[in-house]
């Protein structure tokens with residue numbers, strides 16, 4: 001982190017009811033892509049509602065280093081003057097992507113199609129995460145990679161002078177890998193083809209079209225087949241970033257768990273490939289409604305109304321994982337409060353996030369008096385029927401979602417919950433503690 005909050009609030013205590021209307025910061029996935037597409041479009045892209053979290057600021061800095069002009073013009077308002085497809089220039093220094101897997105992997109795709117040399121690194125968490133999942137398919141463009149042992153950062157890349165289009169069947173359900181292949185395909189002649197067995201978030205496909213590329217999507221027996229026609233002229237286009245459903249998850253689960261609460265989160269992105277958590281919470285019995293559903297900036301958005309509910313345990317099928325991949329830690333907190341057992345299936349991908357989230361989530365639960373087991377790739381949580389003991393200190397392992405999940409748990413537990421480090425919350429949800437404290441009396445989130 002380059003700007004850690006000097007006194008992040010990292011303990012939470014049992015809370016009075018939460019009430020009010022709030023907006024959450026802009027969608028992280030769309031924010032990264034808006035800056036990247038703006039940088040390879042011709043003309044000036046105006047972005048509103050950009051997430052000004054540390055992860056996205058890393059992307060903004062990287063796009064500047066690659067030759068685009070990127071300026072903040074107001075709160076959440078950013079302007080990118082692009083260089084056109086194929087126009088990025090060699091960066092003069094190492095690209096440091098901080099804590100952000102999305103920034104690192106998508107950018108490697110973009111760089112692969114340009115005849116430039118770059119060195120990329122990240123913080124200790126990102127340097128542990130696998131990059132081979134992108135360097136393998138991207139090598140087929142002709143780009144060359146030199147990585148640290150195990151295919152990890154830091155790495156050096158020499159992009160291809162005459163990139164070839166990729167034809168790749170994704171071995172893991174990953175929007176980052178899919179997007180890296182498509183971004184490399186922008187510079188290659190002919191058709192880039194990516195096949196995914198499970199559909200993953202489709203912001204790259206939607207935004208490529210929005211900037212003028214030809215992208216087709218077809219559901220076949222092989223899976224979802226995405227084709228991009230290479231070397232398009234991308235033209236600057238305005239981007240309106242909706243509130244991030246992955247951030248909205250925290251005040252929503254808090255409202256469901258703290259008796260007497262009713263919270264409305266406004267302008268939340270409701271792309272169906274992102275809403276698996278809301279489906280699951282409804283199956284658990286949650287009083288969750290969407291109001292004012294509309295299309296904004298090409299994405300479905302709405303206001304989510306969440307009211308305290310006694311939840312019941314459910315089984316979450318593995319095919320739902322891509323549509324709620326970042327929401328399992330906070331779902332586990334909801335499951336801890338529910339009556340009965342919740343089984344979340346097929347969570348292997350959680351092991352390669354900012355932390356090993358499967359282990360970190362199980363430890364979060366165990367340290368606060370909840371019975372939970374990992375069986376293979378499944379997480380099983382034995383709910384307490386509204387009686388979470390709490391009282392633990394949670395190791396967050398440089399992972400913002402573990403920190404926020406721990407703090408949400410403390411609001412609904414019998415004893416305070418402490419996160420050992422809350423600084424990483426700024427990567428995706430700047431202002432989290434102030435926003436949560438603004439929903440209730442007292443200051444349940446505080447420095448212990």
Ligand SMILES: O=C(O)C1=C[C@@H](OP(=O)(O)O)[C@@H](O)[C@H](O)C1
Pocket residue numbers: 028029030101102173174175176177179201325326349
């Ligand atoms: O494409 C994206 O913007 C993202 C894809 C997901 O990662 P994977 O592609 O590794 O599943 C998700 O966890 C991440 O927060 C954002």
Ligand SMILES: C=C(OP(=O)(O)O)C(=O)O
Pocket residue numbers: 028099100101102103326353354401428
């Ligand atoms: C996994 C996440 O992000 P990234 O992969 O971009 O670091 C996340 O935000 O939960």
